[in-house]
Amino acid sequence: MKKTLLSVGTLALWALGASSVFAQSAKATIGNDNGMVISxxxxxxxxxxxxxxxxxxxxxxxxxxxxxxxxxxxxxxxxxxxxxxxxxxxxxxxxxxxxxxxxxxxxxxxxxxxxxxxxxxxxxxxxxxxxxxxxxxxxxxxxxxxxxxxxxxxxxxxxxxxxxxxxxxxxxxxxxxxxxxxxxxxxxxxxxxxxxxxxxxxxxxxxxxxxxxxxxxxxxxxxxxxxxxxxxxxxxxxxxxxxxxxxxxxxxxxxxxxxxxxxxxxxxxxxxxxxxxxxxxxxxxxxxxxxxxxxxxxxxxxxxxxxxxxxxxxxxxxxxxxxxxxxxxxxxxxxxxxxxxxxxxxxxxxxxxxxxxxxxxxxxxxxxxxxxxxxxxxxxxxxxxxxxxxxxxxxxxxxxDAKLLPIKLDVPDYEFDGKKLPAVNVSASKDAAGKIHLTIVNIDNNKAIDFKADLGNATWSTVSGQILTGTDVTNINTFTNPNNIKLVAFNDAKKDGNNISVKLPAHSIVSLELK
Incomplete structure (x- = not known):
């Protein structure tokens, strides 16, 4: 796991300190498309x-x-x-x-x-x-x-x-x-x-x-x-x-x-x-x-x-x-x-x-x-x-205009001051070329999450991704620092049989392409 944390997509994790241990896990089951199209x-x-x-x-x-x-x-x-x-x-x-x-x-x-x-x-x-x-x-x-x-x-x-x-x-x-x-x-x-x-x-x-x-x-x-x-x-x-x-x-x-x-x-x-x-x-x-x-x-x-x-x-x-x-x-x-x-x-x-x-x-x-x-x-x-x-x-x-893939989620909570919110949300689709796309959001401000998704009978062999995150949720882009928050390659997703395993940093957005 320590080697995984060194990938480009999660360098921001180092700035978050020890609190960002992958102490929580989330699971998803992704079904087959039923013809419904995301307009x-x-x-x-x-x-x-x-x-x-x-x-x-x-x-x-x-x-x-x-x-x-x-x-x-x-x-x-x-x-x-x-x-x-x-x-x-x-x-x-x-x-x-x-x-x-x-x-x-x-x-x-x-x-x-x-x-x-x-x-x-x-x-x-x-x-x-x-x-x-x-x-x-x-x-x-x-x-x-x-x-x-x-x-x-x-x-x-x-x-x-x-x-x-x-x-x-x-x-x-x-x-x-x-x-x-x-x-x-x-x-x-x-x-x-x-x-x-x-x-x-x-x-x-x-x-x-x-x-x-x-x-x-x-x-x-x-x-x-x-x-x-x-x-x-x-x-x-x-x-x-x-x-x-x-x-x-x-x-x-x-x-x-x-x-x-x-x-x-x-x-x-x-x-x-x-x-x-x-x-x-x-x-x-x-x-x-x-x-x-x-x-x-x-x-x-x-x-x-x-x-x-x-x-x-x-x-x-x-x-x-x-x-x-x-x-x-x-x-x-x-x-x-x-x-x-x-x-x-x-x-x-x-x-x-x-x-x-x-x-x-x-x-x-x-x-x-x-x-x-x-x-x-x-x-x-x-x-x-x-x-x-x-x-x-x-x-x-x-x-x-891709076909929606239905998702069932079992996710941990983001807890603050005695209140709770579901920490992870996801949507998935399959495009005309047969590629599957997942967009995954971890809103937890402090904890990284180990996310696993079961793709059922979907056929795919490789995964690539991008991530949007930062050292703090208050981070902004300015006219003197316009690229403070930008997309970078994400390499912390891997194939595990027909499942996909993803290491989601705190307060991050990850997009994955499976083909």
């Missing part, structure tokens, strides 16, 4: 007009000395293409329900300005609008997910937006699209019918929203062979009544219902806790709150099963992630926060939950892509850094 759209991202997410994020000053296409930063595009983001949600969020799409088309110098009342009270110049967003999606090779304005908009406004983007015939709106530089339709498929209609999107009751949804949805037309996937505003967290009412009253013309849940370190919206320099108590509480996603997905899915036993309606978790206090000295309305190994552990755990609920969860969006909340990328003028969470999405991209 690639679970790995979607979110870009709202909020803080430095769009402006000074994706869309920069024309004079900034970075490689650009128009004003889109191409180093960011390249980084996101590497992790194969499948869809990008826009323009919000709360911003969507005060956004009027006609303000963001045409000659940029002639576009009207507006006040972003939700996020910092700043002036929005509308230089980044519909065409700019869709050109960004083209650069990213990703599908657009547009959220329509139900809160302050009209049925006609959303109906016209759909026609403007998707109609491949002669009409005033398709002519306008051609005049603005795009004769062919964009064929946008994913459409959100409002956002958080129980709150910033209109303070509606679920009964009222269900009626509004049906009214908006019937006028959002399919054009040609492009069939819209309409997504209803769903609940926040444990608002099970909202799901019940919407599923009961909206009988057709619905592709998905959205769920929003943010992991707050403290659980208190007034003081969410810092992104850095936190204690183990704060770490434990953050993971405890993050693991509630399993409860929410399970219970909302059970309600959906009552009205949709064939699981035709998707559960769309289109806002999720860790939300801390904003970084000191920044505009609190911009929601800029650092990103630590703790956040990566929450992200990996959440993605394992989504994968294992692939029968119902078909799309999800991390909040948010750049410079906002649990971002993948942070920027500082011409510099960018990839956060620990970015590296999680890099590790997990192997699950996209």
């Amino acid at each position: 690639r759209h679970i790995y979607g991202q979110f870009a709202e007009h909020l803080g430095r997410g769009i402006y000074d994020g994706f869309w920069v000053d024309a004079k900034m000395p970075v490689k650009k296409q128009d004003r889109v930063r191409l180093d960011i595009v390249d980084a996101l293409k590497k992790i194969k983001i499948p869809n990008l949600r826009w323009p919000g969020g709360c911003f969507a329900d005060e956004y009027h799409w006609r303000d963001g088309i045409g000659v940029r110098t002639g576009r009207p300005k507006m006040v972003n009342t939700n996020w910092g009270g700043v002036t929005e110049d509308n230089s980044f609008g519909t065409h700019e967003f869709l050109e960004l999606c083209k650069l990213l090779n990703t599908e657009p997910y547009i959220t329509g304005n139900v809160g302050s908009g009209t049925v006609q406004e959303m109906s016209n937006w759909v026609e403007y983007l998707n109609f491949d015939g002669k009409s005033p709106l398709s002519d306008l699209r051609a005049k603005n530089g795009h004769p062919k339709p964009y064929n946008v498929t994913f459409w959100g019918v409002g956002n958080e209609s129980w709150g910033c999107g209109g303070n509606m009751t679920p009964e009222h929203y269900a009626d509004e949804y049906k009214r908006y949805a019937i006028f959002a037309k399919d054009y040609g062979n492009n069939k819209l996937k309409k997504i209803a505003t769903g609940p926040a967290g444990d608002n099970y009544n909202w799901t019940e009412v919407v599923m009961k009253n909206v009988k057709k013309d619905i592709w998905g219902i959205a769920l929003h849940y943010y992991t707050l370190p403290t659980g208190d919206w007034n003081d969410k806790g810092p992104a850095t320099g936190f204690t183990e108590a704060a770490y434990f509480n953050t993971l405890k709150n993050g693991l509630r996603m399993e409860e929410f997905v399970t219970k909302h899915s059970a309600i959906m099963d009552k009205y949709d036993p064939d699981k035709k309606v998707a559960l769309v978790v289109d806002e999720w992630g860790v939300w801390t206090n904003s970084e000191p000295g920044t505009n609190p309305g911009f929601l800029y926060q650092q990103n630590s190994l703790r956040d990566a552990l929450v992200a990996a755990t959440t993605l394992n939950i989504f994968n294992n609920h692939a029968d119902r969860v078909k799309l999800a969006n991390l909040a948010q892509t750049i410079n906002v909340l649990q971002a993948l990328i942070l920027t500082q003028k011409e510099k960018i850094i990839l956060t620990p969470t970015y590296h999680v999405f890099d590790m997990f991209k192997v699950h996209q």
